[in-house]
Amino acid sequence: MDMNISVEEQAFRHEVSAFARANLPKPVRNKVLFGEKLAKAEYVDWQQRLYRQGWIAPSWPVEYGGTGWSLGKRRVFHHALALCCAPETISFGISMIGPVLYTFGSDAQKAKYLAGILKSETWWCQGFSEPNAGSDLASLKTRARDRGDHYVVSGQKTWTTHGRHADMMFCLARTTEEAKLQNGISFLLLDMKAPGVEVRPIETIDEGASICEVFLNEVVVAKSELVGVEGRGWDYAKFLLGNERAMIARVGRSRMQLERARRVAASQRSGGRALSEDPLIQRRLCEIEARLRALEISELRALDGYRPGKGFDGATASMLKIEGSELCQQLTELLLDLTGRYSRVYMGRYEQSPIGGSDAHGAMGDHLFNRVATIYGGSTEVQKNVIAKSSL
Template sequence: MDLNYTPEQEAFREEVRRFLKDNLPKDIRERVKKRLRPDKAMTQRWQKILFDKGWGASTWPREYGGPGWSPVEQLIFEEECALAGAPRQLDFGLRMVAPVIMTFGNEEQKERYLPRILSGEDWWCQGYSEPGAGSDLASLKTRAVREGDHYVVNGQKTWTTLGQHANWIFCLVRTSNEGKPQEGISFLLIDMNTPGIEVRPITMLDGEHEINEVYFDNVKVPVENLVGEENKGWTYAKFLLGHERTGLANVGQWKAMMKRLRDIAEEQPDGDRVLIENTRFRDRLAQLEIELCALELTVLRVLTDENGPGPQASILKIRGTEIGQALFELVMEAVGPDALAYIPDALEPDYPGSRVGSPDATPAAGDYFNMRKLSIFGGSNEIQRNIIAQRVLGL
């Protein structure tokens, strides 16, 4: 097996690098490189730049406005964006709800929603988890009752990432209590500006407002916002989760962070030498690099499967999140005691106080705290192991 990139793929990489060098705004690049929080305006501005180039959605086919890239080109693009300091694109629209609309939506829904996702005009969030219905998603209780040409939605969603910025949310709602729990769930697209929706912030361990609770109080949703058939939402939800879990492998992001970790190790003092000369540290770094290389090859195998992401996406989710957590833990160890003095406000460029230690120490603990959630969201890793046992190994 030849694991090297072809001359055409290397030429594509150079094209992406030139584009990023010439078009990624300096203020965005510097902010992301310093591990500062990207804001809504920054993310949308970068999406507009990519959209104008025709690169707004690396995984989309040409018929819907994407570049029609191969899986290898998609990985190259994501890796180069991460290395250049580009902000992460909006997965909830581009990689989650968009494939569902493309596959199960009607033509009117495709024409209405897909162009605005691609341009970045609409910001989507995900309404899956509820209090008491996280990994056991089929037990969700948010109810949608049809009344004429509308559904009336009541209930609560939680852990809604970046819901404070969103103007649309895709939701799993219960439309029937008959049969198995999975058989009474529908997939609704809901305008976040609809009366009766309330978003309450949840502050995380790193002091960041990234997630939210979303409440629905007699929210009226037009029937035409139902994707596919009523009570078939579980099928669409599993399809979406396959794409989400594949994306959670985060190969490009982890390769960029691996480079950052190596840079830290080559500068960080370790007695009368630098940390990279410490044999035990170097062994752990090498082990992570090997595991990341294996993950990249596995991602390519899944992406090139003509049937799309299936239960094997659970393998990517487990390994990707475990590698990410191990990587940020090693960053904490590499930075040393300075990483313990984590000050959330110091992540902002106008912070008036002095930062502690090296620039890498400022975000290290916050990143570590944030990454603990990786093995939980998108379906906990314990649930993914059950899926693998049942649907891959047939146990």
């Protein structure tokens, strides 16, 4: 695989960076740099700028609004945006439900939903996990009862990211009881404003509340909102989870964090010299660089092997997820160590005055929230089981 960047790709990188410099408001750039959560309006504004430029969904087929770029160009695009501290596109629409709909959805569903996803007009959340169905997702209890032209859905979802802000949920619900738990699960599109939907935020260790519990009490869902075939939802969920896990590799974001760590190491001093001259810090930076390059190559190989309609091979997506999430945690730990006590005494919102240098902004909040990177999208232990089952 050729990892070199062609002259054409270099020119494209400049074009993308210039676009980001011209379109990214400084407060948003700073929030991304310091790992703070953005408001929904900030995401929508940025994503709509990408949409107007025709760049919102590079991985989608051209007929549905994709760009038709080569793999190399997509890589350059994502990395250039990440290094400019642009927000990562909210994944639930573009990376998760969009590909499910254009692959398995009806023509009516494509017509109804794809444009709203591309324009960031419809905000989606993922209703898979339940209080007793996380790793063991197939044991989910939410029930969709057949009432002729509609289902009546009852149950509880949890850890629903952006549940408070979402207009729609893609949801797994049991339509029939089967001996094999994976059978009899259906994939439904559910209106979050429908009667019977109750959302309760969950406060997290970083003082945020981006995740929620969602209670579904006899929610009416029209049969036209069933994706694909009734009882085959598990297949579509696996396709979606492959995309989700591969995306959690977050190579671009880790590259940005590594650059930040290098800058902080060069500016912070200890014992009369810059931390970047400390052999232990140098070693940690080099180890992360080596892991990141290996991950980048693995991600490109995985994208090269991606087949429309089939998605990622499950073990490959799990491998990217494990490595990318561990790297993400290694980087936030390094940033905490580099900024020392300043990042420990406050969570550090960008608007607040810093106690020490501005480098410490957000480091603690980002570090604490990223403890979940090895849990959401499927825990590391469970991903190792997936790899073992498929490869050993």
